Amino acid sequence: MLNKSTAVRITLIAITTSTVLLTGCQTMKERVLDSSADGQTSVELRAIQSRAFDTTDKTKTMRTVIATLQDLGFVVDKADLELGSVSATKLSGYALRMTVSVRPGASGKNMIVRANAQYNNMAVTDPKPYQDFFVSLQKSMFLTANNVD
Known part of the structure; x- marks a missing residue:
């Protein structure tokens, strides 16, 4: 049988351990949802990195x-x-790596293009490089769709 002081110690240890574990889980949750250094959530970053184009031709989109x-x-x-x-x-003067994926949209009526940029192995969260890429891609997609060389 446990005496009263031992039971109190065990209860305090259990409460302290639970509190520490729950605090660690909350911290991990915040890191996953708020992944970038400037406070952008992964959803906001994905919105910057993705665009939908009104075409169903994956090959033509990849070539563009x-x-x-x-x-x-x-x-x-690499291209696959x-x-x-x-x-x-x-x-x-610098090492900028861009990985672009092309996949059919959920409706099957468009293509989703997502760009991912890294500068010296660090994710690029600034919207400017993505905007520059998508503006150029949009112009090229228009010219390709209208058979303009």
Whole structure:
């Protein structure tokens, strides 16, 4: 049988351990939801990195993505049509790596293009490089859709 002081100690240890564990879980939850250094949530970052295009032609979209990256000074490292993925690097005084994925949208009536940029192995969260890429891609998609060379 436990005496009263031992039972109190065990209860206090259990409460302290539970509090520490719950605090750790809360901290981990905040890190997962607020992943970037500047306070952007992963949902906000995904919105910056993604665009939908009114086409169902994955091959044409992939070719346009590759051409756009090359126009912006990137060298294509890998391209896989089946996976819908293109990786490219820009080496002009810095190492900027861009990975672009192309997949059909949920409705099946469009293509979702998502770009992911890294600068010296750190994720780029600034919207500017993504905006520049998507503006150029949108122009190229328009020209391709209207058969303009």
